[in-house]
Amino acid sequence: MACVPEEAVNRMTRLIGDADKAECKVNKLRAITNKIDEKELDVEAEIFKAMADPCRLKILMLLREGELCVCEIMIGLERPQSTTSYQLSILKEAGLIKERKDGRWSRYRLSEGAVIEMLNLAKLMMDVKI
Amino acid sequence: MACVPEEAVNRMTRLIGDADKAECKVNKLRAITNKIDEKELDVEAEIFKAMADPCRLKILMLLREGELCVCEIMIGLERPQSTTSYQLSILKEAGLIKERKDGRWSRYRLSEGAVIEMLNLAKLMMDVKI
DNA sequence: CTTATATATCAAAATAGTTGGATATGGAAG
DNA sequence: CTTCCATATCCAACTATTTTGATATATAAG
Structure with missing residues (x-):
């Protein structure tokens, strides 16, 4: 099952209780990965792959x-x-x-x-x- | 074709001219890789593979x-x-x-x-x- | 031009890694 | 004991990587 945002918020709400805080936490986690440049990630992976x-x-x-x-x-x-x-x-x-x-x-x-x-x-x- | 030592020495002799020096050089190269612990190499490769x-x-x-x-x-x-x-x-x-x-x-x-x-x-x- | 040598590339088989749905496990709560 | 939920594991399809003999390319020497 793909992890659609709504599910993510529900899951996080079960984890930490408060729904607003949960949404905030989901956004924070998504923000970390969203700001990662996929192209740079691939180049870094290529370097490690070579080693x-x-x-x-x-x-x-x-x-x-x-x-x-x-x-x-x-x-x-x-x-x-x-x-x-x-x-x-x-x-x-x-x-x-x-x-x-x-x-x-x-x-x-x-x-x-x-x-x-x-x-x-x-x-x-x-x-x-x- | 696998690289048997004799072939290696011949090849190296063509490369640098002198047969004695060639054998010495082959031994030196082999020594570098032979002293590498294969087990350690695998662990290091595993670390890079994970990344x-x-x-x-x-x-x-x-x-x-x-x-x-x-x-x-x-x-x-x-x-x-x-x-x-x-x-x-x-x-x-x-x-x-x-x-x-x-x-x-x-x-x-x-x-x-x-x-x-x-x-x-x-x-x-x-x-x-x- | 021909030959020999060093290296690169090709192609096909073998091997290894990744993905995700389905299922199992194990803890917590009722 | 039953249920729920988080996580791990399984399995099978898919994709990627590695290996090596054969072949191509390129440089140097004759």
């Missing part, structure tokens, strides 16, 4: 050591070339890595900015969890 | 305002109850949120720690990208 894969995390960790070309990365990953290329394209699309063409090689490096901090935070959270 | 969905990001943003029960979250999200519950279970499993049972209500809040910084970093990266 949400063990294979791609490995690539990012390899690139912490410096710029590498595809064949070096595939050696580090122990994956076929097509897989490596595909994963790199996801990371690039999300803005996490940058590409530099150099003759027949494509050299990849971490983007400037928050990628490394992100990895560090995840490690922190992982340590808390384990 | 890699617009609907779940919305939940996290709602919870920045404070503790909420499921029915409040579903009102904010404008999604059915089963969906809301499912998404909350993913976030909880990843350790991003905590649950507190209170009578027939389940109240959820952000975990202490790095969740908010993570959201802030993503926003930063998103801003750079757009």
